Amino acid sequence: MDHASKTRLFKPQPTRTESTRDTTSRVAREIINSELGAVQAKTERLRAARLAREQAQRMAAAARLAK
Template sequence: MDDVFINAVFQPKPSKQETKADVTTKTARAIIDHELSAREAKTERLRAARLAREEAMVTEAPAAKKPRKKKS
């Protein structure tokens, strides 16, 4: 029989070392993905706050001061 056919029907089981490595890889990727999504959420929140602050500063620009009259 052909090895491809045999492997398709009877899937070889991974060794204990491969299983442990797979679990470790999946756990590490889950942690990294979680940290990435948390970092992106924080960046978006801070960007929105910065843009709101800049908008407020532009709308609240102080009026030009009138020149003082000199006393004679």
């Protein structure tokens, strides 16, 4: 086997430092993504509450004007 075919057949194994770094990066991305999901869910919940409150205020104002 020539050198070119050896490098294509056998991938070099990452060093222990590279493996640790990859694991750390993956875990950090997972944490960030889960926190981002929580923030987006909270934003949607608060937006829905604000819109409902504004709608109730408009309805109350319309009721006062109708009397």
